[in-house]
Amino acid sequence: GRAQDLAALEATVRDAVREQPVWDFHTHLYPPSFGTPFAGSGKASDPKGLMLWGIDELLTYHYLVAEVFRVVTPQQLSYDDFWRMTKREQADHIWKHLFLERSPISEACRGVLTTLQRLGLDPAERDLAGYRQWFDEQDPDRHIDRVMEISGVSRITMTNAVFDDNERLRWLENRHVGDDPRFAGVLRFDPLLRDWPAAAAQLVRWGYPVNKTLDDQTVEQARKFIRDWIDRVQALYCAVSLPPDFRYEGLEDPRTSSTVLRKIILPVLAERDLPFAMMIGSRLRVNPELRDGGDMVGLADVASVARICSDFPHNRFFCTMLARENQHELAVAARKFGNLMVFGCWWFVNNPSLIDEITRMRVELLGTSFIPQHSDARVLDQLIYKWDHSRDLIANVLADKYRDVAATGWRPSENEIRRDVRLFFHENMSNFLGTPTP
Ligand code: RAT
Ligand code: ZN
Structure with a gap:
């Protein structure tokens, strides 16, 4: 019919x-x-490298930096103090305030979760350390092929x-x-x-x-x-x-x-x-x-x-x-x-x-x-x-x-x-x- x-x-x-x-x-x-600032665990990296990938880069995307300053105001944490942190510390800060202390329902937050899920990681676990460990084990060059495959690009x-x-x-x-x-x-x-x-x-x-x-x-x-x-x-x-x-x-x-x-x-x-x-x-x-x-x-x-x-x-x-x-x-x-x-x-x-x-x-x-x-x-x-x-x-x-x-x-x-x-x-x-x- x-x-x-x-x-x-x-x-x-x-x-x-x-x-x-x-x-x-x-x-x-x-x-x-x-160059990549993150070459996988223990491998030589280029701090100013342009190839960005991995969970810490996902969490410190500038869309999410703007969002975190709405909930932890510059009076509570100054811009300078934020930018002085290491990438990992910035990612921890964003994870804590935008994912754990309130629900990650903005499009940029949701995007991190979709990405984890499609990579085969489980957002339900809320296990930032575990996600980091998984990314540490990847090779950047092969990771490009995998991401292109999953995203159909x-x-x-x-x-x-x-x-x-x-x-x-x-x-x-x-x-x-x-x-x-x-x-x-x-x-x-x-x-x-x-x-x-x-x-x-x-x-x-x-x-x-x-x-x-x-x-x-x-x-x-x-x-x-x-x-x-x-x-x-x-x-x-x-x-x-x-x-x-x-x-x-x-x-x-x-x-x-x-x-x-x-x-x-x-x-x-x-x-x-x-x-x-x-x-x-x-x-x-x-x-x-x-x-x-x-x-x-x-x-x-x-x-x-x-x-x-x-x-x-x-x-x-x-x-x-x-x-x-x-x-x-x-x-x-x-x-x-x-x-x-x-x-x-x-x-x-x-x-x-x-x-x-x-x-x-x-x-x-x-x-x-x-x-x-x-x-x-x-x-x-x-x-x-x-x-x-x-x-x-x-x-x-x-x-x-x-x-x-x-x-x-x-x-x-x-x-x-x-x-x-x-x-x-x-x-x-x-x-x-x-x-x-x-
Ligand atoms: O969307 C973005 O990430 C912006 O920061 C810009 O890069 C914009 O897309 C541009 O290309 O100027
Ligand atoms: Zn652009």
Whole structure:
């Protein structure tokens, strides 16, 4: 009967979404070649290494640092005292106050539990020492394979921040640092648009003689800088995070950021046939004491994005926004411009209720032509919970939408459902990037 058909349809959708490997569009993860502060028990570690994994990193995720300071206030434990603790002590503090002394029901807390469970550890035991011991026994390199297997992630896209000294030097010192085939490079250069004078001063130090004024020589040298680094990191695309007040008024816009975009960044990307990813709406360090956890959300200007897509038809743009209030307008903008690919539920909207709402709305406006999610994982193991939670939510939305069309008598076949899910998790990205699907 019909009810049975619908139950079968839903089961097909859930299987398809669970089984489809995902190419994670945006993470802050790195292979072991970038060093790891935690190499497993007794093994040599690199305190400033960039590959983060394991229970202590999971517990000290900046989302949880922000949450713990709500319940143990800075008057009770100063920011300085917190940051002076070892990673393990910070993790103990967060475990005690966010997991034991109150229930871990925030999304970031719940994520730690999902991750433990899917790794085969038992959250019911509440045994932090036992979890640590298990992680101590793992080998970081093999752990990457295991986490990718469990989370169904086929490829991890990095965020290679060229203005970060720690990261930049690793690229310069080791030309094979980015060779791990599980990871793809992305060139990230926020200061070029957020603070050109500071970026220019750095470029001069790195051997690119630019001026604060955007004269011809400056344009040429800054383009060379971008080209050199695209080559070095083998970037799939270039990316920036922009503040809520980012504006682009048109080709005559005299703002420095608009000029850098128009004369430096977009011509290089058009020449290399690479997309540009704009993540808009983060106001940095409204509470600098929280470090990475201290950034705020603000309303961005979608009209600026639309003008960019219209003025630069030979460029392709990925875009995501941090404010819930921007999501509808951004999806509508994507209906107007084929060179605009909306992606992910970013950071403060990467929560179940908002993922559900945003994904539904995007399907209604864009069908299958967007990238529903990225993980933004900073700790390897987070791939597990971020994808686990999102897959469930995406499957719910798809099941409802197939049910709605099924009510007309249109029956999507299993192959068609799997094809659609593949678009969401892999092909919309690979097609937009222009890279063939393996
Ligand atoms: O979500 C995060 O971890 C943020 O701190 C940012 O990294 C953000 O995703 C970004 O890429 O700027
Ligand atoms: Zn990010």
